[in-house]
Amino acid sequence: MHISAAVVQEVGAPFSMADVELQEPASDEVLVQIAGVGICHTDIAVKEGHLPFQLPGVLGHEGSGTVVSVGGDVTAVAVGDHVAISFNSCGMCPRCAMGESAYCHNFLEYNFSGVRSDGTSGLTSAGTKLGANFFGQSSLATHALAHERNVVKLPSDVPVELVGPLGCGIQTGAGAVFNSLDVQPESAVVVAGAGAVGLSAVMAAVVREASSIIAVDLHESRRTLATELGATHTIDPQAGPLADQIREIVPAGVDYAIDTTAVTPVVEQLLASLGMRGMLGLIGVPADPDAVFSVGLFQPPLLGLTIRGIVEGDSDPQTFIPYLLDLHRQGKFPFDKLITTMPMAQINEAVAAQHRGEVLKVVLTP
The missing domain is CATH 3.90.180.10 (Medium-chain alcohol dehydrogenases, catalytic domain)
Incomplete structure (x- = not known):
């Protein structure tokens, strides 16, 4: 045809x-x-x-x-x-x-x-x-x-x-919270990049009843929308070192960080913002396939950190898409x-x- x-x-x-x-x-x-x-x-x-x-x-x-x-x-x-x-x-x-x-x-x-x-x-x-x-x-x-x-x-x-x-995109952001990182209630979450993927993660963190939900984005309009969708705090990364701004909100460091930007300095700052046993989820696709970021030899084992690559939010679409639609029907997503x-x-x-x-x-x- x-x-x-x-x-x-x-x-x-x-x-x-x-x-x-x-x-x-x-x-x-x-x-x-x-x-x-x-x-x-x-x-x-x-x-x-x-x-x-x-x-x-x-x-x-x-x-x-x-x-x-x-x-x-x-x-x-x-x-x-x-x-x-x-x-x-x-x-x-x-x-x-x-x-x-x-x-x-x-x-x-x-x-x-x-x-x-x-x-x-x-x-x-x-x-x-x-x-x-x-x-x-x-x-x-x-x-x-x-x-x-x-x-x-x-x-x-x-x-x-x-x-x-x-x-894809919404499934990936939400799945990062629900599936990949399994965000727990009363935890602290930071999401870098308040696009569709990042804001889907924010909405999922609200469903999981995280106590601190921090959205990071250059655009004021996106930070405003993040707040409307349930973020407890927003950060302009141009206002100062990102890790310092995050630790002003959560001094002990966050439990979960999700990166949707694939920007090396952002990823490194998220890593520095993690607390004990913190988890960093990587979603973004870098423009340079050979891009790298510095981890440090002792920091991850000393703090018990996990760095996790995430594809499609670890989702089974046959069950996960109906789950998201049910949350939407309830007004929660x-x-x-x-x-x-x-x-x-x-x-x-x-x-x-x-x-x-x-x-x-x-x-x-x-």
């Missing part, structure tokens, strides 16, 4: 809307008519060449919409179902068998290779194969091919056009306050607005 998609022709090029050919779903695939798709930092990182993907190609990995066709082996969803689409995984490796699909041994192949497992793409333009199957979906388009493993059936009362970011909708035709303007900090999370609607 012919669809419209946002194509990246080469590294550094803008998105360009184009008519492309989409194949029929394979036996394990689900064809979804996209109602909304979030723009995630990972999409931009690929576009700028910081992460591998076959170009020209179609990105997008926070899609949601309505099932319009299914492959012959699909039983989990049916035509007409509303779904959110999350990351893909193999389902067969040791980590998938343990229910830890975010750490699938074949994660790069299933999410970044640009092709299906059989080497086909599913997307072509003027006879040229496009990179597709990005996070098992390539949903910056009017329609996307996903897989039975990475679509999550939604309740009928959910605003389907808004839930796509639960499949207002993720919709993070979202601004824009037409997909304005994708480059949306990317620029997110980069300038004017909006937190853009969801594009076809």
Whole structure:
């Protein structure tokens, strides 16, 4: 079928809307008519060449919409179902068998290779194969091919056009608190970067009843929103050394620190802000893949610190996305306050607005 998609022709090029050919779903695939798709930092990182993907190609990995066709082996969803689409995984490796699909041994192949497992793409333009199957979906388009493993059936009362970011960015921030670090009640948490991922962590820390929730961001508007969402304190990192500002609030050091910035000096300051047995969770994708930060030989063992890399918030989308939606239904996780909708035709303007900090999370609607 012919669809419209946002194509990246080469590294550094803008998105360009184009008519492309989409194949029929394979036996394990689900064809979804996209109602909304979030723009995630990972999409931009690929576009700028910081992460591998076959170009020209179609990105997008926070899609949601309505099932319009299914492959012959699909039983989990049916035509007409509303779904959110999350990351893909193999389902067969040791980590998938343990229910830890975010750490699938074949994660790069299933999410970044640009092709299906059989080497086909599913997307072509003027006879040229496009990179597709990005996070098992390539949903910056009017329609996307996903897989039975990475679509999550939604309740009928959910605003389907808004839930796509639960499949990656919002899931990652919230999951860092609920799953990866398992933040405990009455603890102290600092979150660096009050974008959609960071503010999702803030909202999750509120649910976990942390006593001190500190949000760090350069933008005053984001610090204000963090307070509205439940942060007990906010910090402007330009106002002084970050670790000193954090310890003015929690003199003994925080129990948990979450970094969404991947900025080396920020990570080092977060590490210095941890108290005994503190945990540092790393979420951000650095612009430089060889970026490093200083840990110190004795500090982590002396203080019993843990430094934890986090992928997708250690989440099982099939259970975690419904959990977040249930919290939202109770008024405890207002993720919709993070979202601004824009037409997909304005994708480059949306990317620029997110980069300038004017909006937190853009969801594009076809």
